[in-house]
Every structure is written in C-alpha cells, then in structure tokens.
Amino acid sequence: MEKQLIDLINITKSFDGEIVIDDLTLHIRENSFVTLLGPSGCGKTTTLRIIGGFASPDKGQVFFNGENITDMPPNKRQLNTVFQKYALFPNMNVAENIAFGLKIKKKSKEYINDKIKYALKLVNLDGYEKRSIEALSGGQQQRIAIARAIVNEPKLLLLDEPLGALDLKLRQEMQYELIRLKNELGITFIYVTHDQEEALTMSDTIVVMNQGYIQQMGTPEQIYNEPENAFVATFIGDSNIISGKMIDDYLVEILGKKFKCIDAGFGKNKPVDVVIRPEDVILLDINDDRGILDGVMTHSIFKGEMYEMECRTNDGFEWLVHSTVLREVGENVKIYVDPKNIQIMNKPQSDDEKALDIEELSGGI
Amino acid sequence: MNKKRSLKINKNLIYVMPYTIWMFGFIIIPLLFIIYYSFTNKAGAFTLNNIFAFFSPVHFKSFLLSVKLALISTIICILLSYPIALILKNYKLKSNSFFIYIFILPMWMNSLLRIFAWLTLLEKKGIINLVLSFFRLPNINIINTEYAVILGLVYNFLPFMILPIYNSIIKIDDNTINAAYDLGANFFDTFKRVIFPLSIPGMVSGIAMVFIPALTTIIISYFLGGGEMLLIGNVIEQEFIQTNNWNLGSGISLVLIIFIFITIFISSKYYDLEDEAVL
Numbered sequence A: 001m002e003k004q005l006i007d008l009i010n011i012t013k014s015f016d017g018e019i020v021i022d023d024l025t026l027h028i029r030e031n032s033f034v035t036l037l038g039p040s041g042c043g044k045t046t047t048l049r050i051i052g053g054f055a056s057p058d059k060g061q062v063f064f065n066g067e068n069i070t071d072m073p074p075n076k077r078q079l080n081t082v083f084q085k086y087a088l089f090p091n092m093n094v095a096e097n098i099a100f101g102l103k104i105k106k107k108s109k110e111y112i113n114d115k116i117k118y119a120l121k122l123v124n125l126d127g128y129e130k131r132s133i134e135a136l137s138g139g140q141q142q143r144i145a146i147a148r149a150i151v152n153e154p155k156l157l158l159l160d161e162p163l164g165a166l167d168l169k170l171r172q173e174m175q176y177e178l179i180r181l182k183n184e185l186g187i188t189f190i191y192v193t194h195d196q197e198e199a200l201t202m203s204d205t206i207v208v209m210n211q212g213y214i215q216q217m218g219t220p221e222q223i224y225n226e227p228e229n230a231f232v233a234t235f236i237g238d239s240n241i242i243s244g245k246m247i248d249d250y251l252v253e254i255l256g257k258k259f260k261c262i263d264a265g266f267g268k269n270k271p272v273d274v275v276i277r278p279e280d281v282i283l284l285d286i287n288d289d290r291g292i293l294d295g296v297m298t299h300s301i302f303k304g305e306m307y308e309m310e311c312r313t314n315d316g317f318e319w320l321v322h323s324t325v326l327r328e329v330g331e332n333v334k335i336y337v338d339p340k341n342i343q344i345m346n347k348p349q350s351d352d353e354k355a356l357d358i359e360e361l362s363g364g365i
Numbered sequence B: 001m002n003k004k005r006s007l008k009i010n011k012n013l014i015y016v017m018p019y020t021i022w023m024f025g026f027i028i029i030p031l032l033f034i035i036y037y038s039f040t041n042k043a044g045a046f047t048l049n050n051i052f053a054f055f056s057p058v059h060f061k062s063f064l065l066s067v068k069l070a071l072i073s074t075i076i077c078i079l080l081s082y083p084i085a086l087i088l089k090n091y092k093l094k095s096n097s098f099f100i101y102i103f104i105l106p107m108w109m110n111s112l113l114r115i116f117a118w119l120t121l122l123e124k125k126g127i128i129n130l131v132l133s134f135f136r137l138p139n140i141n142i143i144n145t146e147y148a149v150i151l152g153l154v155y156n157f158l159p160f161m162i163l164p165i166y167n168s169i170i171k172i173d174d175n176t177i178n179a180a181y182d183l184g185a186n187f188f189d190t191f192k193r194v195i196f197p198l199s200i201p202g203m204v205s206g207i208a209m210v211f212i213p214a215l216t217t218i219i220i221s222y223f224l225g226g227g228e229m230l231l232i233g234n235v236i237e238q239e240f241i242q243t244n245n246w247n248l249g250s251g252i253s254l255v256l257i258i259f260i261f262i263t264i265f266i267s268s269k270y271y272d273l274e275d276e277a278v279l
Helices: A044-052 A094-104 A109-122 A138-150 A168-185 A196-202 A220-225 A230-235 A358-362 B002-038 B049-053 B057-090 B096-108 B111-122 B127-134 B146-170 B174-182 B187-215 B219-224 B232-242 B246-270
Strands: A004-015 A018-029 A033-037 A059-064 A079-082 A156-160 A188-193 A205-210 A213-218 A240-248 A251-254 A257-260 A270-276 A281-285 A293-302 A307-313 A318-323 A332-337 A343-346
Touching: A004 A044, A004 A188, A018 A044, A018 A059, A018 A188, A018 A213, A033 A044, A033 A196, A044 A079, A044 A156, A044 A188, A079 A138, A079 B174, A094 A109, A094 A138, A109 A138, A138 A168, A168 A188, A168 A196, A188 A196, A196 A220, A205 A220, A205 A230, A213 A220, A213 A230, A230 A240, A230 A270, A230 A343, A251 A270, A281 A307, A281 A318, A307 A332, B002 B049, B002 B246, B049 B246, B057 B096, B057 B146, B057 B187, B057 B232, B096 B146, B111 B127, B111 B146, B111 B219, B146 B187, B146 B219, B174 B187, B187 B246, B219 B232, B232 B246
Parallel strands: A033 A188, A033 A205, A079 A156, A156 A188
Antiparallel strands: A004 A018, A004 A059, A205 A213, A240 A251, A240 A270, A251 A257, A270 A343, A281 A332, A293 A307, A293 A332, A307 A318
C-alpha cells in the first residue's frame, strides 16, 4: 500500500452555528493529484484551509506524514498554498515575491538566485525577475504564485481555485501546465474547484463534496461512468436520472419498459435510480425494431461538436440527448440505450442523502 | 457645437464660484496679509527683521522644542496605532465599526474641554494623585512638564493616526497575509515584510495629520505646560494678542508655514496625499 501523506480524521467544522464540514474522513496518498470538487458552500475550501492551517477544525484531527498537525500554525507546516486570486505581495517585485519563503529560511543569496531562475523557467517566465506585480496579467500572476510556492520544495501543494479568475483559453492552457508541473516536481497536489471539467481533466482522484459530506471519491472515469448517487450524476456532466425498478439481475424497468443492463445484486423488484448520460441515449427511426421507448423531439440546439436535443417520451419524461446526428423537432423517434451505458444507483438511504432534492437536480421526473 | 461647449464651461464656472470666493476670502487674502505684515514694520516700511526674528535664540528655541515634542508625540502615536489597528482588523465582528467609533468618539467633543479635563486629572491635588494617595502610592508630578504636554498631544491626536493606519491595514487582503504565514514567516516577519510596507501610505497620512497640528498647538502647551512652556504656537499667539506686534507674529508664522510646506512636500514624495484622503 502506498504511503498516506494527509489523513483527515472525523473533521467537523461550523461557522456561526452552520455546519460546513460534517465528520469528514479523507486519506490522500503521496504523489497524487486530488481534486476537491463541489458547488460553492460544499466545504471544499474550508477543508483546504484546515489542511493549510488557516482554519482549525471544531472536532477531528489532521495528520501529515503520520504526524498530528491539527494545532500546528501554518508557518510550521511543510506545505504551501496557491491562493485564490494569487495573493502576491504588491510591495515586492517578481523576484522578491519568489524569494520570500527562502529569505525567511535564511538561505544563501546564490541559492535563492538559482532557485528564482529555476522556478521562473519552470513556469515559462524567464527574465521576469524585475517586473512589478501590477505589470503582470492574471495568467502571469498565477504562474508567479505557483513559482513562489514551489521554490520552498513542499511535499504538498494546496491550490484554491487557482484558475477561477482566468479566461477559458488561458484556463485550459494552465491545466496542461499544472499537470506538467506536477509530473516534473513529483509533489502531491490538492486542488479545489467547482469546475467539473477541470477536475476530470487534471486529477487522478476526485473527491465530490456537497453540504459538508464526501459524496463520492474515485478516479475521473469512476466518477463519470459510475456515479454513486443522483448528486454526483448531475454535478458531473449532464445526465438523465429516472426512477426505475430493478426487476431482476441484469433487467431494469424504466418508464414502464424493460431494459437490459449489466448491474446485479440489487434484489428483485427493488426501486432504484437509473442514470443515463445524454451521449448514451440513441435515437432511432420510429420503425426500428431495436427501439424500446417511443418519443417525440421537442428541442434541438447546435452546440458545435454535437447537437443538444430533448426528446419527450409518452409518459412526459424529457430525455436530454447529445448526438452528432440531428433529429428535427416534431420527429417521432424510438429510444435505445446500450446495456453497459445504464448505470443503476440505490435510492437514497441515509437522511443526509435524502436531504438532496433529487427531483430538482434531475430536472423533473 | 462650439456654442454648446462654451455654455457648458460657463455653467461649471457658476458651480465653482462659491468655492473660489471662499478660497480667496478666507485663505488667499489672509495669507497675503500675513506676507504683507511679515515684510513690513509697524510704520509700514519694508524690513526683513520679522523673518530673521524666527531665528533669534529665544524663538528658535521654542521652535526646536515644538519640533521635539511633536516628533515624540507622533512616534508614540504610531507605536500605539499599529497594535490597535491590527486588533481591530482581526476583530472579525459585524460590530467592528462600533470599536472604531469608541476611538473617534472623543474627537466629537471640544478639545479645549478634553485638555482641561486632563488638567484636573494631573494637578498636584488632582484626581489621579487623590486616588494614588488613597492607596498610599507615590504621587505623580508631571503637570507643567514636557511629559504632560506630550501626554496631551498623544491623547488629542491619536485618533488621527489610528484611522488612516487602520484604513490601509484593512485594505490588505487576508490571503496576502496568509501567504506570508504559508511561506514560513512568523508574525514579526509578516509584519515587517508585508503588513508594515503596505500600510506606509496610511502612516504618512497619519503623520501629516498628527505632526503638523502638534507642532502648532497652543492650548495643550498652555494648559498642561503651565503657561511657562513656550511652544512656537504660543509665541505667535503672544505676539498677536499680548504684545500686539502683528508684524513679528506674521513673520514667525510665515517661516513656520514654509517649514510645514517643506514637511508635506517631503512626505508626499513617498506617496500621493490625494490618493489616500481619509477624513
């Protein structure tokens, strides 16, 4: 088993009587790229601040490399943070910003200068030593913030929505940069974002959070293809979530029709939630024998790489469909879904999960 | 097009009028009078004696004493303001402004009354000494000394230092300070390298608002200095009111005004006064 770098044990934190993190336990292994993903107010930033030492948990413990650091002040922790909106020191130039941590550690001048050069090269900003912070663009400031953190050779880098203030093109560019940096430096990244695409692109582990709970933890593929509950399914990508009934192993009833699937072990005639991604909904001609549900096209928008369409089946359910083949509005079609693309989830069991308004999330069942 | 434009300018002139009249009537003209009196004697003939009088041993001694006391008071104000401003910044309550009001509350009372209150507190048989005697503690005897004047100056002008420093400190993003801690700095390093440099504009503005009034004070030295301590403000007051020598009073005033201008000019080199107008 690989070594755990960070262990959060039963962390609880509330602000003004409102619980932000509820009994959260999380293990992060060394050298991984972990993303905490969730909507605003889900507790992801607070979790990061607790690891960084800028917030202390009401209950629970934080371990770093096996050492309890729960009460350790931030300046004693062997980790560095890249803050939202960069938080560079406006009274210093680029080189002075990067040198800050090293000067505190009383490193030699030659060492500091070498490190500044190395770090600027790493973030593709050679020769920017003497620039003032105000003269830099958002993307450049971001790179300097990263350079300022990594010259201290932390074992762990915390990134709090570092790309949030950048425009789309720059954001995508920086995503690749971050993956490259992570691989070159070989340090652990904990990354906070509300952008699911960013999470899917960069991480090797995603922790989906909502209302202070971990909803699901897994690889991007697991999170996308096998969401454990309705929240994860709707938050990560678009999806059709339908109430169904598991008739038997490998057979599920959706909107009154039987579909083959590849899930088993739910029991007989058990109510379940069914998740089908819009790109997995196959629209067929009305007379095609493979089709299972009858429907009529209600909307269609051209989105560039595909058409985003809606198809209403006889019982009133609106299916979201992504396809490169256009079906005109008003056209009668049949719907088919490949068994391996039908994801079966248990109906919410715990009170916490029930708290989620599934009807609202899935867009009207 | 052209017509419209000139009309607009005329309209603006009307708005500016009252301020222009005010400036001429109450700032420029009195200043011209001071300059006129400075360079004339009682008979109205031209002379430089009033200017040179500033540098006569008696007057220059008063001036140096004023500078000394104003400087010490300003430094004490700076030293007191930073802890208060930092505590207020960390006091993350919604009632934050309430604490600010407590500090500026005394400013709403007449400063003459407040200084007079200090007199009754500090007198040889004043309230402080009565309390000290009651507990059989040694009495303090600072009334009519420089210490009492410094105390009065600090007490009177402290809010003018706290406010601009506080204003520049709350403008610092929390994460900028957190970043310093994150990079291994302790509180002292964070203050020295981040908080203090970023608060210098506020401090300069505070110095302008404390040092200059402290330099020219009349009543604080009059009441707490026992009337024997002549600061430059008292000298000018005496020339105008007691010896009725307006020419000499104006001459000393003029040199003092020039000195103050130089002070402001030097401090504005460090930052733009208009940028951070606080009050």
